[in-house]
Amino acid sequence: MADPAIPDRPRLAPGVRLRFDKTRGIWVLLCPERVIEAEGPASEILRRCDGTRTLGEIIDELAAVFTADRAVIAQDVTDMLTELATKRILVS
Amino acid sequence: MSPVPAPLGLLAELTHRCPLACPYCSNPLELEDRAAELDTGAWARVFQEAAAMGVLQVHLSGGEPASRRDLVEITAAASHAGLYTNLITSGIGLDAGRLERLQDAGLDHVQLSIQDTDPALADRIAGYDGAHARKQAFAGAVTRLGLALTINVVIHRANIGHLPALVALAASLGAGRVEIAHAQYYGWALRNRDALMPTREQVDRAMEELDRLRDGRLTIDFVVPDYYASRPKPCMGGWGRRSLNVTPSGIVLPCHAAQTIPGLEFWSVRDHALLDIWARSPAFGAFRGTAWMKEPCQSCAFRELDFGGCRCQALAIAGDAAATDPSCDLSPHHAKLRMLAEEAAARSGTPYLYRGRPALTPIPVR
Numbered sequence: 001m002a003d004p005a006i007p008d009r010p011r012l013a014p015g016v017r018l019r020f021d022k023t024r025g026i027w028v029l030l031c032p033e034r035v036i037e038a039e040g041p042a043s044e045i046l047r048r049c050d051g052t053r054t055l056g057e058i059i060d061e062l063a064a065v066f067t068a069d070r071a072v073i074a075q076d077v078t079d080m081l082t083e084l085a086t087k088r089i090l091v092s
Numbered sequence: 093m094s095p096v097p098a099p100l101g102l103l104a105e106l107t108h109r110c111p112l113a114c115p116y117c118s119n120p121l122e123l124e125d126r127a128a129e130l131d132t133g134a135w136a137r138v139f140q141e142a143a144a145m146g147v148l149q150v151h152l153s154g155g156e157p158a159s160r161r162d163l164v165e166i167t168a169a170a171s172h173a174g175l176y177t178n179l180i181t182s183g184i185g186l187d188a189g190r191l192e193r194l195q196d197a198g199l200d201h202v203q204l205s206i207q208d209t210d211p212a213l214a215d216r217i218a219g220y221d222g223a224h225a226r227k228q229a230f231a232g233a234v235t236r237l238g239l240a241l242t243i244n245v246v247i248h249r250a251n252i253g254h255l256p257a258l259v260a261l262a263a264s265l266g267a268g269r270v271e272i273a274h275a276q277y278y279g280w281a282l283r284n285r286d287a288l289m290p291t292r293e294q295v296d297r298a299m300e301e302l303d304r305l306r307d308g309r310l311t312i313d314f315v316v317p318d319y320y321a322s323r324p325k326p327c328m329g330g331w332g333r334r335s336l337n338v339t340p341s342g343i344v345l346p347c348h349a350a351q352t353i354p355g356l357e358f359w360s361v362r363d364h365a366l367l368d369i370w371a372r373s374p375a376f377g378a379f380r381g382t383a384w385m386k387e388p389c390q391s392c393a394f395r396e397l398d399f400g401g402c403r404c405q406a407l408a409i410a411g412d413a414a415a416t417d418p419s420c421d422l423s424p425h426h427a428k429l430r431m432l433a434e435e436a437a438a439r440s441g442t443p444y445l446y447r448g449r450p451a452l453t454p455i456p457v458r
Contacts, residue, residue, distance in 0.1 A: 013240065013268070014238055014239060014240040014268075015200055015201040015239070015240020015268070016240075017176055017200060019148075019174075021146070021148060023098050023145070023146030024098070024146065028148060030148055030149060030176040030200070032178065032201045032203070032240060032242050032268075032269055033178070033242070033269075033271070033313070035100055035148055035149065087311075088268055088311070
């Protein structure tokens with residue numbers, strides 16, 4: 001069962017954009033008056049928050065991409081998305 | 093010298109024209125004329141250059157940016173350049189149709205100013221009858237289109253007691269974020285300091301209220317009042333470090349008040365490439381980094397955190413733009429700043445002086 005703080009099919013909130021910053025060579029989340037660096041696997045997670053995938057589907061895909069233990073991936077993804085939902089960067 | 097890191101944000105002051113006349117306006121005392129404004133094509137070139145050098149976000153501001161007939165084209169140009177576009181507006185002069193065209197042009201976010209919760213007081217602060225009602229209608233149009241909305245409130249003596257109601261109003265208007273910013277005393281606000289400065293008690297109470305208001309429903313960003321602070325804020329995240337301003341006529345500034353500092357040489361996008369201005373212009377070099385600092389900043393453990401505070405405030409109060417910002421309690425002028433605040437706060441009943449409006453100044457007869 002998904003953490004209640006995470007939307008069923010999470011997507012970036014209005015006013016939030018994920019893009020690759022060519023100058024700095026990093027992925028960034030552009031928010032109102034804020035820029036957040038999406039380090040390492042964070043961008044892989046955020047790219048899948050498009051409102052079509054469920055949390056479970058996002059975890060499945062990442063477990064395949066990183067060929068890692070699903071339980072470990074699930075914990076990382078849940079932690080990150082919970083934090084972003086709390087900050088209202090993710091909505092349903 | 094190591095290469096200068098790229099800026100993240102660009103404030104595009106598209107025009108100094110504005111239907112409002114707020115007594116804390118951040119535009120300079122000498123406003124630039126419409127005839128001198130950059131045209132659509134020049135702004136498009138600025139945005140292309142900005143994106144190429146690493147700018148990520150552009151803040152379309154003014155004056156009132158909607159006073160530009162080509163605002164949709166300008167927004168499209170910024171978005172086309174790949175920039176995150178933020179519109180900073182009074183909400184006056186933008187109907188739902190134009191807002192929808194802005195959204196189609198790629199607008200990412202809207203920041204709307206609100207003066208107070210009481211319509212009569214709000215309109216008096218803005219110097220514009222009916223502004224408050226129009227702003228509320230505009231906020232409705234923003235949220236109906238699904239655009240992200242921030243409400244910005246400049247705080248001063250007349251409205252600082254209304255913080256909980258202001259935050260509640262922002263929430264009811266559908267804002268996801270509210271920005272509470274104390275008036276910054278340069279330019280118009282410095283001229284109106286006696287009419288705007290809150291008392292120490294008002295500020296203390298406001299800080300306590302803000303703590304209680306942060307319940308997670310709304311993101312509240314808060315700019316502390318310098319005159320009652322003990323440490324300076326890192327103005328602009330450091331001079332020439334994070335962002336730049338382009339004035340309506342194309343002059344590039346490290347901060348919106350930088351032209352109050354005499355002797356700085358500013359370059360224009362009409363004569364130079366933006367990257368060249370950022371990296372090499374004398375004004376940006378003047379206070380970049382820490383080498384320009386005097387004591388107590390030069391040997392201070394905080395010098396890379398607050399960069400000595402605000403250069404414009406150092407000039408306005410200490411008479412030297414390279415001095416420590418007097419809002420720092422290590423500044424020899426700190427006590428003077430506090431005294432100026434208390435003197436100004438005691439001058440209740442001082443009328444506002446509005447930009448572009450005739451002033452009635454009593455002449456001392458004795």
